[in-house]
Amino acid sequence: MSRSPSIPDRPHRDIDPDLPDDERLEALRGHYADLVDVNEQLSEQLENAEDRRRKLRERADRVERENETLKSSSLYIATVEDVLENDEVIVKQHGNNQEVLTDVSPRILEQVSAGDRVAVNDSFAIQTILDAETDARAQSMEITEKPAVTYADIGGIDEQIREVREAVEQPLAEPELFDEVGIEPPSGVLLYGPPGTGKTMLAKAVAHETDATFIKMAGSELVRKFIGEGSRLVRDLFEMARERQPAIIFIDEIDAIATTRTESKTSGDAEVQRTMMQLLSEMDGFEARGEIRIIAATNRFDMLDRAILRPGRFDRLIEVPEPDRDGREQILQIHTRGMSVSDAVDFEVLSEETEGYSGAEIESLATEAGMFAIRDDRDEVNHGDFLEALEKIEDDDSSDVISSAGYFYQ
Numbered sequence: 001m002s003r004s005p006s007i008p009d010r011p012h013r014d015i016d017p018d019l020p021d022d023e024r025l026e027a028l029r030g031h032y033a034d035l036v037d038v039n040e041q042l043s044e045q046l047e048n049a050e051d052r053r054r055k056l057r058e059r060a061d062r063v064e065r066e067n068e069t070l071k072s073s074s075l076y077i078a079t080v081e082d083v084l085e086n087d088e089v090i091v092k093q094h095g096n097n098q099e100v101l102t103d104v105s106p107r108i109l110e111q112v113s114a115g116d117r118v119a120v121n122d123s124f125a126i127q128t129i130l131d132a133e134t135d136a137r138a139q140s141m142e143i144t145e146k147p148a149v150t151y152a153d154i155g156g157i158d159e160q161i162r163e164v165r166e167a168v169e170q171p172l173a174e175p176e177l178f179d180e181v182g183i184e185p186p187s188g189v190l191l192y193g194p195p196g197t198g199k200t201m202l203a204k205a206v207a208h209e210t211d212a213t214f215i216k217m218a219g220s221e222l223v224r225k226f227i228g229e230g231s232r233l234v235r236d237l238f239e240m241a242r243e244r245q246p247a248i249i250f251i252d253e254i255d256a257i258a259t260t261r262t263e264s265k266t267s268g269d270a271e272v273q274r275t276m277m278q279l280l281s282e283m284d285g286f287e288a289r290g291e292i293r294i295i296a297a298t299n300r301f302d303m304l305d306r307a308i309l310r311p312g313r314f315d316r317l318i319e320v321p322e323p324d325r326d327g328r329e330q331i332l333q334i335h336t337r338g339m340s341v342s343d344a345v346d347f348e349v350l351s352e353e354t355e356g357y358s359g360a361e362i363e364s365l366a367t368e369a370g371m372f373a374i375r376d377d378r379d380e381v382n383h384g385d386f387l388e389a390l391e392k393i394e395d396d397d398s399s400d401v402i403s404s405a406g407y408f409y410q
Ligand SMILES: Nc1ncnc2c1ncn2[C@@H]1O[C@H](COP(=O)(O)OP(=O)(O)OP(=O)(O)O)[C@@H](O)[C@H]1O
Pocket: 153, 154, 155, 156, 157, 194, 195, 196, 197, 198, 199, 200, 201, 202, 252, 297, 298, 299, 331, 334, 358, 359, 360, 361, 363
């Protein structure tokens, strides 16, 4: 993709002062028109850059807020076991199952009852009662009975589909094959590769094919600010899978809980470590030929703690790369299947032009091309629409570079 910003040249015209007045006036008009044209182009670029800056500002604010949340002091999650007569309650802390008798402020005592999930501080004083909204279990899992994605919706990674079918689908569909041969199927499958290349789709397609429930959890969700929450979520995840089996557990961004350990020993690190240990112990505990399969995904293979790749853990690694030329063509065909596209659209040319694009980016290219057709009041998308969409995407991309380099904002 070309990334250099194309800033129009300053218009220049030599006007001979000795020309007759009418010719000089004509030349000046021409020069003026050039200036107006360049001015328009620059204004448009400026507008795009400002739009981009606004988006980046929003993103920076969001990251700052998240950072603040993470820095604020941690609370522990506990369940209220019993409310006693003398304004005391017994709470059981998640993670270590420690039971504690603690005083409660009258303000909270009126609202609290046995079974409530609460957040407690270091001295076990109840700080908040967690309502259904903050119940992380409900919030952080995505559960789909039988996802609609099929292998036919995935382009350019046939070899990866074959490997996933062998490692995940076959043990679910034909466990007797493994019994007969006397081997254990892979415990967990790790898909790794750049963002937007179809890793989630692959996991969903296996669930579709095997009529399994798809249960997705993002690694970042497991790294919450409540101590004990991560390991509890992991337990919930496996419990949910047992309730709904056959099930595919999909842990996206596994690097969030399984990065190489640093030397620092902050409580945050220890919490992440505990969450990972919980995941490994759940994996050790389940039957490899059973009805639950586990798939994880990461864009940061280089950062992974090798401990999770040992036999019996994520022992089948499948790389999902960016699509090659043929792959891009297939993905383009898939994402334009439901669109009304002119016969003159040359997919071969488009797949040449999209080198470096991920599946997700090709999907937005198709949508963007459709938008150009709508803007032009047509109901059929033509080759020119795709070229304009390409140009727009590349411009957006280069304005990324412009804004991050501060080019326009000096
Ligand atoms: N190989 C592909 N074939 C068809 N569509 C694809 C492909 N890869 C990505 N897409 C499109 O991009 C979207 C995002 O893909 P998906 O979520 O599977 O990527 P991912 O690899 O899991 O990304 P991430 O690492 O960011 O989670 C999909 O919904 C799909 O529309």
